[in-house]
Amino acid sequence: MENRQEILLTGAGGQGLILASIVLAEAAVNDNKNVVQTQSYGPEARGGASMAGVIIDIDTIEYPKVTRPNVLLCMNQASFNKYLPRVEPSCTIIVDSSFVSGSYSEEYKVQAFPITRTAKEKIGREVVANMLALGVINAATGLINKHIFRESVFRMAPKGSGELNQQAFDMGYQLYEEGQGQGIGISAQTPQ
Amino acid sequence: MPETKPVLMQGNEACAVGAISAGVRFYAGYPITPSTEVAEQMAARLPDIGGVFIQMEDEIASMAAVIGASIGGMRTLTATSGPGFSLKQENLGYAIMAEIPCVVVNVQRMGPSTGVPTAPAQGDVMQARWGTHGDHPIIVFSPASVYETYYLTIAAVNLSQKLRQPVILLLDEVIGHMREKVEIPEAGKLIVEKSSDKVPSDWKPYDEKGLTPLVPFGFGHYYHVTGLFHDQYGFPTGDPPQVERALDRLHNKLEKYRDEIVLTNYIGHKEPRVAIVTYGCVVRSARAVVKKAYWQNRLPVGLLSLQTIWPFPDREIEALAKQVDVILVPEMNRGQLVGEVERYARGEAKVIPVNRYDGEMISPDQISEALGRWLS
Amino acid sequence: MAVIEQLTQDFLRTKKLPHIWCPGCGNGIVTAALVRAIERSGYDQKDVVIVSGIGCSSRAAGYLNFNTLHTTHGRALAFATGLKMARPELKLFVIMGDGDCSAIGGNHFIHSARRNIDLNAVIVNNHIYGMTGGQHSPLTPTGKKATTAPRGTLERPFDLLELARGAGATFGAKGIAAQPRQLEQLILRGANHRGFSVVEALSPCPIAYGRRNKLGGAVEMLRDMKENSISVERAANMEETELVDKTITGVLFSIDAPEYAEEYYRSIGKEIG
Numbered sequence: 001m002e003n004r005q006e007i008l009l010t011g012a013g014g015q016g017l018i019l020a021s022i023v024l025a026e027a028a029v030n031d032n033k034n035v036v037q038t039q040s041y042g043p044e045a046r047g048g049a050s051m052a053g054v055i056i057d058i059d060t061i062e063y064p065k066v067t068r069p070n071v072l073l074c075m076n077q078a079s080f081n082k083y084l085p086r087v088e089p090s091c092t093i094i095v096d097s098s099f100v101s102g103s104y105s106e107e108y109k110v111q112a113f114p115i116t117r118t119a120k121e122k123i124g125r126e127v128v129a130n131m132l133a134l135g136v137i138n139a140a141t142g143l144i145n146k147h148i149f150r151e152s153v154f155r156m157a158p159k160g161s162g163e164l165n166q167q168a169f170d171m172g173y174q175l176y177e178e179g180q181g182q183g184i185g186i187s188a189q190t191p192q
Numbered sequence: 193m194p195e196t197k198p199v200l201m202q203g204n205e206a207c208a209v210g211a212i213s214a215g216v217r218f219y220a221g222y223p224i225t226p227s228t229e230v231a232e233q234m235a236a237r238l239p240d241i242g243g244v245f246i247q248m249e250d251e252i253a254s255m256a257a258v259i260g261a262s263i264g265g266m267r268t269l270t271a272t273s274g275p276g277f278s279l280k281q282e283n284l285g286y287a288i289m290a291e292i293p294c295v296v297v298n299v300q301r302m303g304p305s306t307g308v309p310t311a312p313a314q315g316d317v318m319q320a321r322w323g324t325h326g327d328h329p330i331i332v333f334s335p336a337s338v339y340e341t342y343y344l345t346i347a348a349v350n351l352s353q354k355l356r357q358p359v360i361l362l363l364d365e366v367i368g369h370m371r372e373k374v375e376i377p378e379a380g381k382l383i384v385e386k387s388s389d390k391v392p393s394d395w396k397p398y399d400e401k402g403l404t405p406l407v408p409f410g411f412g413h414y415y416h417v418t419g420l421f422h423d424q425y426g427f428p429t430g431d432p433p434q435v436e437r438a439l440d441r442l443h444n445k446l447e448k449y450r451d452e453i454v455l456t457n458y459i460g461h462k463e464p465r466v467a468i469v470t471y472g473c474v475v476r477s478a479r480a481v482v483k484k485a486y487w488q489n490r491l492p493v494g495l496l497s498l499q500t501i502w503p504f505p506d507r508e509i510e511a512l513a514k515q516v517d518v519i520l521v522p523e524m525n526r527g528q529l530v531g532e533v534e535r536y537a538r539g540e541a542k543v544i545p546v547n548r549y550d551g552e553m554i555s556p557d558q559i560s561e562a563l564g565r566w567l568s
Numbered sequence: 569m570a571v572i573e574q575l576t577q578d579f580l581r582t583k584k585l586p587h588i589w590c591p592g593c594g595n596g597i598v599t600a601a602l603v604r605a606i607e608r609s610g611y612d613q614k615d616v617v618i619v620s621g622i623g624c625s626s627r628a629a630g631y632l633n634f635n636t637l638h639t640t641h642g643r644a645l646a647f648a649t650g651l652k653m654a655r656p657e658l659k660l661f662v663i664m665g666d667g668d669c670s671a672i673g674g675n676h677f678i679h680s681a682r683r684n685i686d687l688n689a690v691i692v693n694n695h696i697y698g699m700t701g702g703q704h705s706p707l708t709p710t711g712k713k714a715t716t717a718p719r720g721t722l723e724r725p726f727d728l729l730e731l732a733r734g735a736g737a738t739f740g741a742k743g744i745a746a747q748p749r750q751l752e753q754l755i756l757r758g759a760n761h762r763g764f765s766v767v768e769a770l771s772p773c774p775i776a777y778g779r780r781n782k783l784g785g786a787v788e789m790l791r792d793m794k795e796n797s798i799s800v801e802r803a804a805n806m807e808e809t810e811l812v813d814k815t816i817t818g819v820l821f822s823i824d825a826p827e828y829a830e831e832y833y834r835s836i837g838k839e840i841g
Contacts, residue, residue, distance in 0.1 A: 022200070022371065029200045029373045037200070037371040041226065041310040062480035063556050064370050064473075218654055239836040244653045246832075249679035253646035256639065256676075260619075260650025263637060264658070268650075286640050409635035409651065410658050412614040416630055418638035427584065427630060 005143060006066045007054045009133075010083050011075025011096070014050075015116075016130030019156075021052030024134060027144045027152035028056045036064040049078060056143060071141055073133055074100055075115070084108065094136055096129070111140065113175050119168060128168035131157075135172015146173075196375040203367040204271075206338045206374065207297055208233030210345030211269045213377070215384040216295070217243035218266040220257035222250055222276060225309045226365045227299035230271035251279035255296070259283060262292045263417060265408030267349055271297035274316055275306065277323065284358055285324030286419040288442065291356040291398065293406065295348045298360060299368035300472075302551045311551030312365035314472055317528040320360050321502050327439065329446045331453055332360045332502035335367055336475035339374045344455075344499060346383050351453065355445050356406055362501065364524070366473035366553050396424045400437070403445055446503055453500060456508050460486045460494025466518045466566050467541075469509065469533050471498040473553060474522050480556040481563060491567060501529060506536045513537035518566045522546035522559050542566075579603050579613070581633045588627055590698075592778075592786025594745035594771030598692050599628040601748045601769070602661060605755035611659050619648040621673060623665035624699045625692035625771075642672030645680045648687050656829040656840040659688075659759065666693040667705035670726050674706070681735035683828040684763040690755060691728060691766065694773035702776035713780045729820050732766040738823040739765035742816065745772060746794040750817065757819060763827045770797075770815060 007024065009017045018039045028035035039052040053066035069087050074080035074095045080102075087093065089107040098116035113136050119129040131153055138149055153169045154162040201209070207230050211219075219234035231247070238245040244261065248254040251272055258268040272280060277298040287294055302308035303315045316323075320332045333348055335341040341363060348359040377383070391407050397415040398404075407413045416426035421435045429435065446453060460467070460482050468478045475497040485491040496512055498505055509532075513519065519541050521530040527545040534543040546562045548554040580603065589595045606616055616634045620626035622641035629636040639647040648662050669677055669691045680687060696714060697703040704714035704721040707728060711720040729740040739761040743751035751769055758765035772778060772789035783789050793815070800818035803811055833840050 025371055026200045029198055032198075033373075035200065035371075035373050038366075038369065041365075041369060061372065062476045062483065063553075064366065064372070064476060065553055065555075067555070218650070220650055242836060242838055244832065246649070246653055248646065248649070249675050252643060253649070253676055253679070256643040256646035257650030257653070259639075260637070260647035260652075261654035262650075263647075264651045264654030266654040282640055283643065408655070409617050409637070410614060410655055414613075414633050414635055416636045416638065418630070419640060420638070 003058045004061070005056045005071070006069045007056070007071040007073075007137070007143070008066050008069040008083065009052045009054070009073045009075075010079035011050055011073070012078070013048055015075045016127065017050045017073075017075060018052045020130040020134055021054050023131070023153055023156045024054050024144070026156055027149040028054070030152050031144045031148045033058060033144075034061050036061045038064055038066070049082075051079070071137060071143075073137060075129070075133065076100065077102070092140055094133070094140060096133065111179070113179055115172070115175070118171060118175055122171060123164065123168055125164065125168075128165055131165045131168040132172040132175070135169040136176045137172075139173045139176035196377055198373050198375045200371050201338050201374050201376075202229060202371045203335075203338045203341045203363060203369060204229035204299065205233050206342040206376075207271065207345050207361065207363070207368075208237065209376070210342040211295065211349060212237055212241065213383045214267065214346040214349035215382060216267045216269045216349055217241070218258065218261040218268040219244070219270065220246045220248050220254040220261070220268075221270050221272065222248055222254050224251075224273045224276045226301055226368050227271040227273045227297060227363075229368070230297060230299070234269075251276035252283060255280040255283035258294045259287050259290075259292050262287075262294050262406075263409050267293070267353065269295040269297065269349070271299065273299050273301050273309075274303045277316060277319065281324040285326060285328060287358045288324065288328045288330070289326075289419050290417050291406070291442070292358070292417070293352040293356050294358050295345070295352055296358060296360050297363060299363040299365060301365050308551045310365065312473060312524060312553055313549065313551065314364055314474070314524040314528070315549075316362065317501060317523075317525065320362050329357070329443045330360065330502050331355075331357060331446065331500070332362050333455070333499055334362045334471040334501050335499065336472060336497060337367065338370065338372045339376065340499065341367060342374065342376055347455075350384065355449060356403065357445065362472065364472050397426045398422060398424045398438075398441070400424045450503065454503060454505050454508070455499035456505050457497050457499065458494060461492045463492060464494035464516050465492040466520065466563060467494045467496055467512055467516045468520045468522065468559065468563070469496045469498065469512070470522050471501050471529065472524075474524060477554050477556045478522060478559055481559045484560075485563060493563065493567070504532045504536070509533055509536035510538065513540035516541050518542045518544060520544050520546055520559065520562055520566065522548075522554050522562070524548055524554055576603050576607055579606060579633050581631055584631050587631055589624060590775045592772065592774040592789075593624070594694065594769075594773070594790075595625045595628060595692060597745040597748050598625070598690070598751065598769045598771055599631065601743075601751040602628070602663070602690055602755055603632065604752045605759060606661070608752070608756050609659070609759050615657065615659050617651065617658050617660045618663065619644045619651070619660055620663040621665065621668040622699075623668045623697070624694075625663055625665045626668060628663050642668055643676060644668070645673060645676040645687065645689065649676075649680060649683075649685055652685055652687060652829055653832065656686075656833060661688045661690060661759070663690050663692065665698070666691060666695060666707035666728075667697045667703075670706040670728060670731070678731070678735035681732050681737035681764050681766070684736055684738050684825050685828040686762055686830070687764055688755070688758050689764070689766045690758075691768045692771045693728070693768050694771045694777060696773050696777035698773050698776045702780060712777075714777075715780075728768050729766060732764075733821055736764075737766050738763035738825045739819070740768075740821045741766070741819045742768045742770070744770045744793045744797050744815065744817060746790040747797070747817070754819065757822075761822060762830075763825060
């Protein structure tokens with residue numbers, strides 16, 4: 001039984017992935033789990049490619065780097081192209097179909113959701129796409145107790161935006177559940 | 193012990209929190225990756241508790257300002273990375289010579305020179321030991337986790353005060369930048385070892401009889417502080433017997449308190465055949481290996497992790513070498529501390545370096561592979 | 569007069585004398601002016617700190633009976649900044665030489681000026697690195713000889729006080745070892761000024777500078793120093809052509825501006841005690 005869960009959040013600088021990884025790690029602490037968070041540093045974290053890793057375990061976490069992700073989030077095309085070949089087929093792969101399209105090997109389980117588009121259209125704020133993505137991930141994996149995660153999203157949000165971020169997180173759940181119902185999201189072809 | 197609660201914390205932040213808990217109220221620094229978060233945390237926290245944060249014009253000035261503030265009676269800390277650590281060396285030596293307490297944090301990055309500023313490495317092990325000129329003693333701690341960063345910072349501050357000796361905290365980019373769950377007392381609870389408040393009437397700043405507490409400037413003890421060799425009142429001397437005594441004095445105080453300074457930790461088999469000796473972030477990879485090899489597979493394997501790398505844990509290595517056939521020394525450099533391990537193994541065990549120096553953290557697989565080779 | 573002499577003795581470590589300076593050196597005159605200025609300031613002895621760098625003049629710290637801090641080459645102002653920020657109630661006098669202050673310590677000099685931190689810098693300018701035997705400094709006049717400029721230096725010197733003013737210092741004065749009473753007054757005014765004060769004191773180095781440049785012995789150098797100087801008050805009424813190659817002495821600028829240590833402590837809600 002593998003207790004160690006490795007989550008890799010990837011995309012472009014400015015999409016809020018590093019903050020998302022910290023919120024996820026914070027939620028894991030609040031859920032009484034051990035956790036380690038790491039991220040890419042330097043100019044690429046501000047403009048170019050951005051990457052953050054979170055490891056959650058019941059046991060003590062020794063090696064802090066993500067090597068075999070159980071969950072991969074790709075928020076742009078470049079990160080999808082780069083990281084997909086590096087994960088095992090058993091990995092849960094979630095992509096933002098607002099930015100990612102194209103074909104890929106059928107052995108992978110890719111689930112695509114219009115994360116950023118939903119944030120923009122349903123909530124009116126593109127910046128909360130990261131919290132929406134966390135909602136999708138947790139809905140898909142059940143990594144963290146949902147109630148505790150929501151609380152953490154609220155607490156970690158910039159002053160005055162707690163409810164907005166929680167709304168985005170909830171929207172992520174909804175997107176995942178609707179996606180399940182409608183059969184989109186699990187496909188060998190990423191929807192356009 | 194004060195009550196603890198679990199929080200998510202970054203290594204560099206734990207350093208700042210530990211420093212404040214240990215009574216540090218003065219920080220002078222200059223921005224440099226990957227240590228900047230220490231400065232940012234201090235800049236955010238110190239003003240609220242009446243402390244001083246100052247961003248100086250360069251690394252040299254930061255080191256100087258820290259020493260100046262220590263002479264004023266404040267507990268002080270500065271943080272930097274390789275290039276800045278190089279610049280701090282002259283004044284670090286001054287603090288050693290003048291016996292001024294302070295803590296210098298070096299969050300190691302890949303070098304030489306500008307290197308890869310955001311990549312981890314352990315290339316400054318020998319620089320931490322011998323970076324400043326002259327035949328000086330030094331204390332260097334090397335934490336392997338966010339929690340160790342917190343408590344070794346506290347230990348560094350208190351030890352520095354007690355021995356009137358600079359202490360270096362040699363972090364690496366992995367530990368400095370990673371966030372992890374730690375359980376520590378709430379910030380603000382002081383964990384301070386108080387040195388004696390009483391100043392004897394015949395107080396001398398560098399008493400030949402042994403350690404005396406530093407009496408800060410401004411209290412009517414008109415002594416002299418200099419980087420020159422000095423007598424027990426601090427005044428310059430070039431008299432050979434006095435010079436020799438003064439240098440012995442600097443080394444003797446570390447030898448006297450050796451057991452408080454040298455911190456190591458052994459996990460694994462009681463009668464190991466192969467042992468891993470390492471420090472800093474590599475301890476994590478090594479522990480992952482030993483957990484699997486010993487706890488799961490009951491192989492005769494152990495890990496001696498070094499929280500203190502200078503003064504070098506010579507007796508611990510001597511004892512270990514007598515027990516094992518092979519000592520593996522994984523490091524994120526081309527082999528620095530391995531030479532010391534070999535020296536104190538004194539031929540009793542084979543000492544094998546395991547190195548990685550491409551800017552990536554050494555992996556458990558790499559250590560595991562070496563271990564497998566020497567176990568069979 | 570007798571009272572002043574008595575107190576001045578209290579500020580000297582007489583057991584450490586005689587000093588190491590060469591015959592004819594101006595460091596003793598400048599140091600004495602500093603001691604008298606501190607005496608006149610009325611500061612409590614225990615509140616006074618002397619900080620110095622490395623060089624001949626920086627050895628003065630060892631002869632003065634205060635808390636004295638003899639630092640590394642060029643870094644005196646950086647040490648002093650840390651000490652002042654930790655203990656803003658202390659009165660810090662920072663003695664530096666010309667090379668110490670303006671070459672290796674140039675960065676700390678301009679940034680101390682920029683912060684306008686309340687340090688009293690006394691720069692003993694003898695136009696040469698004396699302790700190492702006569703190398704040219706950033707304050708050596710163009711054409712003058714040094715061991716590292718045997719044909720005369722091609723470099724142009726700083727105008728130290730203009731540099732200080734441009735960097736934000738709020739008090740600048742120039743004195744000469746040939747007029748010790750005026751120098752004492754200038755140091756005293758610098759001490760009373762709130763902010764970064766710079767007093768440049770021209771001082772003869774007959775051994776490492778005068779001899780090589782055929783400027784005569786100490787007596788001749790002091791005489792020339794005096795003859796070539798004009799007070800800022802007198803200079804105000806003179807033509808520019810009359811002032812060529814003259815040293816203008818006195819308080820050259822004094823400006824009121826926020827002082828850094830005070831501003832810092834106010835910002836964190838503490839009064840400097």
